Amino acid sequence: MKSDKAFFSGIEKNIGYVFENKGLIKTALTHSSYVNENKNSRDNERLEFLGDSILSLVVSNYIFNYKSNLKEGELTKIRASCVCEKSLINVANKLKIGDYIRLGKGEQNSGGKKRTSILADATEAIIAAIYLDSDLETVSKYVILWLEDTIVSAIKHKKDSDYKSKLQEEIQKVKGRVLKYEVVDVEGPDHDRKFTICVYCDNKLIGKGQGNSKKEAEQNAAQDALSKPNDNL
Amino acid sequence: MKSDKAFFSGIEKNIGYVFENKGLIKTALTHSSYVNENKNSRDNERLEFLGDSILSLVVSNYIFNYKSNLKEGELTKIRASCVCEKSLINVANKLKIGDYIRLGKGEQNSGGKKRTSILADATEAIIAAIYLDSDLETVSKYVILWLEDTIVSAIKHKKDSDYKSKLQEEIQKVKGRVLKYEVVDVEGPDHDRKFTICVYCDNKLIGKGQGNSKKEAEQNAAQDALSKPNDNL
Secondary structure, X not given: OOOHHHHHHHHHHHHOOOOOOHHHHHHHOEOHHHHHHOOOOOOOHHHHHHHHHHHHHHHHHHHHHHOOOOOHHXXXXXXXXXXXXXXXXXXXXXXXXXXXXXXXXXXXXXXXXXXXXXXXXXXXXXXXXXXXXXXXXXXXXXXXXXXXXXXXXXXXXHHHOOHHHXXXXXHHOOOOOOEEEEXXXXXXXXXXXXXXXXXXXXXXXXXXXXXXXXXXXXXXXXXXXXXXXXXXX | OOOHHHHHHHHHHXXXXXXXXXXXXXXXXXXXXXXXXXXXXXXXXXXXXXXXXHHHHHHHHHHHHHOOOOOHHHHHHHHHHHOOHHHHHHHHHHOOHHHHOEOOHHHHHOOHHHOHHHHHHHHHHXXXXXXXXXXXXXXXXXXXXXXXXXXXXXXXXXXXXXXXXXXXXXXXXXXXXXXXXXXXXXXXXXXXXXXXXXXXXXXXXXXEEEEOOHHHHHHHHHHHHHHOOOOOO
16 A cells, blocks of 8 residues: 555546545545455545535536537436446546555455446545535536546537437428438448438438448438428428 | 516515526426417426436535434435425425416416426426526525425434344344344234334343334334343344
């Protein structure tokens, strides 16, 4: 185990935040398996509980303000795709949290430092530690710094994946109109297929798109239809 | 529909908060069915999304700080029992939110003002409206004012309901020890039964409790066992 001084300066450098109360970051990095062997220490589970709510609010706040036209259902999906183990592990790896987690010997020997749930939980605990050491505004800056790419890409992905729904909505504005997607071409070898799909409204061609999957090509065809001046829309 | 002035003064009085941006509280009280009939208004669904995260953080913060000995699992259960439709409806009824919700005519005629989900969603939206009009500290005060009884009673209930688990933990500290609960007496008529239950460790009586249900009597017996100086514990 690193000396206290090296421990704090190392992790604080990685996080980019200097703690007034060093006990908070120590606790945030302490797994319950360590406490079982070192009775005077505290594990990070309570901090993890608090960090989960802080993370959720920071992400909610960000996406709520990002585009005022995102609907509640979209906001909920975007938040869920950002507040999850996968994105927490990304943060943990960026900040090299694994190097600083205090584990019990058994857990350490069985490769606990790489266990995804341990990394994700410690990341949430660190979020709570910064919050308790400062305030919501400060911790928000850090969370956004770490997660902004993930959040923005989730928003973009959500918007992209909505072209088909949007086109469907447009078409339905006139009762009885029917939308149809059709594969008109498939090129390339198995591992690199390229699909070309046309979309028709009442059998009139309104858009065309390509993609490595049918889904992607349909989305692109719908986007194409929406982007054109079109009597049918 | 009330005049704007009466609308704002009425709901602000009930909530105990005066909005700088009146548009926020108006939106918070606008159900999507109203927007369908009045195209220039906004519904409260985005605010509800944000309010949900704010509520969760405020409650998490409160119970995190309430007793430092509450474990993560307990904190999670307590939060879930406070951040739920039931407690939001209690708040909605306290603040008479139903009188101010703007609904579409169809929803109004089918008794929408009393629909629990509509009331709960509007309450979350109001929490977000106050937050956006002020800050986390201010909205926290309101949420705690409205929910403190619910939260404290959830904490107490959680603690109470843990006597059996605690006793079990104590007993298990010595391997092989066995705990047994036994009904030793049932009194009173069907609608007012009183159970007396004894709890034994390895057949030695260690506690006794009464209650209107077996569950309650067992809890009381466990509490009794924990409260006594006892060689077995």
